[in-house]
Amino acid sequence: MAHDTPSAWVRRFIPLIRPGGRVLDLAAGGGRHTRLLLDMGFVVTAVDRDIAGLHPLASGKCDLRALDLESGPPERALGPLGGFDGVVVTNYLHRPLFAPIAAAMASGGVLIYETFAAGNERFGRPRNPDFLLRRGELIAAFAVLTIIAFEEGEVTRPRPAFVQRIAALAGPLGRLPESDTELDATRRLAGGEPAPAA
Numbered sequence: 001m002a003h004d005t006p007s008a009w010v011r012r013f014i015p016l017i018r019p020g021g022r023v024l025d026l027a028a029g030g031g032r033h034t035r036l037l038l039d040m041g042f043v044v045t046a047v048d049r050d051i052a053g054l055h056p057l058a059s060g061k062c063d064l065r066a067l068d069l070e071s072g073p074p075e076r077a078l079g080p081l082g083g084f085d086g087v088v089v090t091n092y093l094h095r096p097l098f099a100p101i102a103a104a105m106a107s108g109g110v111l112i113y114e115t116f117a118a119g120n121e122r123f124g125r126p127r128n129p130d131f132l133l134r135r136g137e138l139i140a141a142f143a144v145l146t147i148i149a150f151e152e153g154e155v156t157r158p159r160p161a162f163v164q165r166i167a168a169l170a171g172p173l174g175r176l177p178e179s180d181t182e183l184d185a186t187r188r189l190a191g192g193e194p195a196p197a198a
């Protein structure tokens, strides 16, 4: 599987984000989720300290921000950015940002977070505990939100790793995504494609 393939966890929970809403892709890297979100009709703010690889995605619907998220006070790391209907964080961990991430969400917003966890040392990098979530850490970190899904353990794809992942709402419980079928329907709507015959 190519390393630019979107995370299955992210794909699973994107349908909970308000259609056409504003989504923050934090530490966006090469933009695998920025690209997916744009394809699905969202307005995306992609933040990374290195946005060179993101330039082809820049548009009226995609705001690129070159920010060092780890310099200065964490509460100022995102500057004026906030009010997001969705926040996506994958394969990135800087613990002081947990509270600013939660604060950057609009009411009803959806947080989708997936990164490496303690246990990953067996498989390779990252091995440094600074970059590995402790057991159940995302649940505690985002207790201020309504947690709708949490997983922790070993995965084999896109490569063997130990991960932790959460989906949480800035608001009360609501409906859950049904399956990739729903995601496919959302993508068809965004792309104006016709639905297949029943």
Ligand SMILES: C[S@@+](CC[C@H](N)C(=O)[O-])C[C@H]1O[C@@H](n2cnc3c(N)ncnc32)[C@H](O)[C@@H]1O
Pocket (backbone or CB within 6 Å): 026, 027, 028, 029, 030, 031, 032, 033, 047, 048, 049, 050, 067, 068, 069, 070, 071, 089, 090, 091, 092
């Ligand atoms: C492993 S990549 C993950 C990229 C993307 N989220 C993904 O899963 O495809 C980690 C990203 O964090 C970014 N990053 C690391 N430290 C950062 C910092 N201090 N400020 C902003 N971005 C940072 C790196 O530039 C890199 O793009």
